[in-house]
Amino acid sequence: MRYRTPKITSVIEWGTLLLSTCLVCFFLLVVLWEIISKGASKLSWEFVFTVPTDGMTKGGIFTPVVGTVLLTMITALFSIPFGVSCAIYLNEYAENNWLTRTIRASIRNLSGVPSIIYGLFGLALFVQALQFGTSLMAAGLTLGLLSLPYIITTTEEALVRIPNSMREAALAVGATKFETIKDVVVPSAMPGILTGVVLTLSRAAGETAPILFTGAAFYINRSTGYLNDEFMALPYHLYMLSTQHQSIEEVRPIAYGTALVLVIVVFLMNLTAFYFRYKYRKNEN
Missing domain, CATH: 1.20.5 (Single alpha-helices involved in coiled-coils or other helix-helix interfaces)
Structure with a gap:
């Protein structure tokens, strides 16, 4: 036994x-x-490229699609440079002392903060204090703040995996520390960085609570692209069709079609992350 x-x-x-x-x-x-x-x-090119009409009981989801794409672009432009730069500083330049450990712990704690808290913070900071109003810019910056902790954490984890021997080899042949980071460390960590960035953006694209207070509109029957305008987004559009519309049964097929499009968008973004990871690993080999 x-x-x-x-x-x-x-x-x-x-x-x-x-x-x-x-x-x-x-x-x-x-x-x-x-x-x-x-x-x-409901899934068709006409459904995707037609604006909603008649109080969202007819037409398609072109306005929410455009709003989601623009929102994700603003989120990426704000969060990626700051997040990656912060991770590089913490891992490559900052000393391992109580202050650095406190900053890391704070960043990880921010990853667990409910998204609706970010929405309230974005309302107070971007909408009211900075007077952006309820707009695409305010919502994008709010999602950028939500994405920062995830990007910093995943980027730093990717940098930690790079062996110190690679840094020492570059320094031994006369490269400066900045050149070592730029030409050796970051390119080697790029698969992990890109994977974390794309997965974070796909998560941000499906968030509803942060944009609820900062700029998402119930119904816009035209395509909008101005940063100071309210906008429609797929997750908020789906929420409204499923719970708040006066004719829920009538718009239920549109709600399921919207959900399917959102799932496809998130799936494609995740597939992009896996593709970049595979491509960089293949180039390394």
Whole structure:
């Protein structure tokens, strides 16, 4: 019996992991089937490229699509440079003292703050204090703040994985510290950095609470692209169709079609992250 105990334990552990994986995949497939089966009938080029009309009971989702794309672009322009630069400083320049450890702990704690808190903070800072008003710019900057902790954390983790021997080799041949970081460290960590950035942006593109207070509009029957205008976004549009519309049953097919489009957008962004990771790893080999 002494010799069988480790084998039985291994089988139990393996079975538990397999069962957990199967349960997660099962519920994921149920959700996807629900969305695809009820939203596929609405999915078409006309649905994607037509603005909503008649109080969102007819037409398509072109306005929310444009708003989501512009919102994600503003989020990326604000969060990526600051997030990556902060991670490089913390990992490559900052000393390992109590202040640096406090900053790291604060950044990780900010990752766990509910998104609606960021929405209230964006309302107070960008909408009211800086007087941007409820606008695309205010919402994009709010999502940028939400994305910063994730980008900083994933970027720093990617930099930590780079062996110190590569830094020492570059310094030994006469490169400065900045040149070592720019030409050796960052390119080697780029797969992890890009993966973290794209996954973070895909998460931000599906957020509803932060844009609820900062600029998302219930209904706009035209395409908008001005930074100081209110906008429509896919997650908020889906929320309104599913819970707040006066004719919920009438717009339910549009809601499922919107959900399917949002799932496809997030899936494509995640697929892009995996592609970049594969491409850079292949180039390294």
